[in-house]
Amino acid sequence: MTRIPDFTWQTLTTDPDGLSESPFWHAQEQRLYWVDIPGRRLARVAVDDLQAQSAVEYWPLEEEPGCIAPVQMDGQGDGQSGGLVLALRSGIYLARTWRGPLQLLAPAPYDTAKQRFNDGKCDAQGRFWAGSLYEPKDQALGVLYMQDGQGLHPMQGGVTTANGLAWSPDGRTAYWADTAAHQVRAFDFDAASGQLSHPRVFYQAAPKPAGWAWGSAAPYGGRPDGASVDAEGCYWSAQYEGGRLLRISPKGEVLAEVPTPALCPTMPCFGGPDLKTLFITTARHGRSQAELAQYPGSGCVWAMRVEVAGVQGNGFGWG
Secondary structure, three states: OEEOOOOOOEEOOOOOOOEEEEEEEEOOOOEEEEEEOOOOEEEEEEEEEOOEEOOOEEEEOOOOEEEEEEEOOOOOOOOOOOOEEEEEOOEEEEEOOOOOOOEEEEEOOOOOOOEEEEEEEEOOOOOEEEEEEEOOOOOOOEEEEEEEOOEEEEEEEEEOEEEEEEEOOOOOEEEEEEHHHOEEEEEEEOOOOOOEEEEEEEEEOOOOOOOOOOOOOOOOOOEEEEEEEEOOOOEEEEEEOOOEEEEEOOOOOEEEEEEOOOOOEEEEEEEOOOOOEEEEEEEOOOOOHHHHHHOOOOOOOEEEEOOOOEOOOOOEOOO
16 A cells, blocks of 8 residues: 655645535636535635635535535536535525525435435436435434436435445446445446445445544544545545545555545545646544644645546536
8 A cells, every 4th residue: 555645735725614525626617616514604716726725705504515516517608607506404405606596406305303414426417416414323324315307316225424425437336435334335336227236345444443532542544434536446535533535446455545634534526627636625623622733724625736637526417
């Protein structure tokens, strides 16, 4: 396993989020978008290069956003965004403009007092996928849902904290993690129907030592959070509380470990004109003062250049 040094990371934001998540690169706008879950806001920033930082724009919301994705362009060629699809605690919504009105596409199919949407993104067919998080975290009641033109459909269950959704570059394999189980699963993916089959363990992280806390002598590499896939089909997994990203081959072999400037990276994504800028979101909410003293950039968004390009993210084709 190759260990890539961490001196190449550069901070993209200086105002930390509580828990930033769900970053995606908007190629038409040359912007990075993400959510701040406990801060109940969306954020975006134009990225010309990593040396020239633009001001971050925020969109306050009335409830927690779990994930977002761009809406596919309408084909008019005007260079404008088609808007956003948002998974909020209460349901799936469409916004045709930044800070614009929210149109409910589907109400949340769970008890919103105990669950909310978490990690998600769009597949190559333009369907929006979002998994749920069971907040008591004592039962595996999280479900992966898929929103298409016919509505919201449950596609897979049996997790506590849905995370790490990604697809292989050929679209034939889907990945989905349960952070609470420290596990990433792989599935055969049928692009036409969206069906997931033949589940298997793709990566299993070691369990969290009993009583572990920041500064503990017990070794702990973290647990799988959000993820992205590069052009070689490798799965980049943020290891929450592990202070690292893992680059995992399609066969499940850990090829590289990238130390991160926060103990709790939450999700990587690729962007920039050549898709060779790796962005990560990170968490600050609920972390100890001792940890934050060691990692003062926790909650900020970070970026570094990498050798292998990522795969451009997909947009929502809502029709």
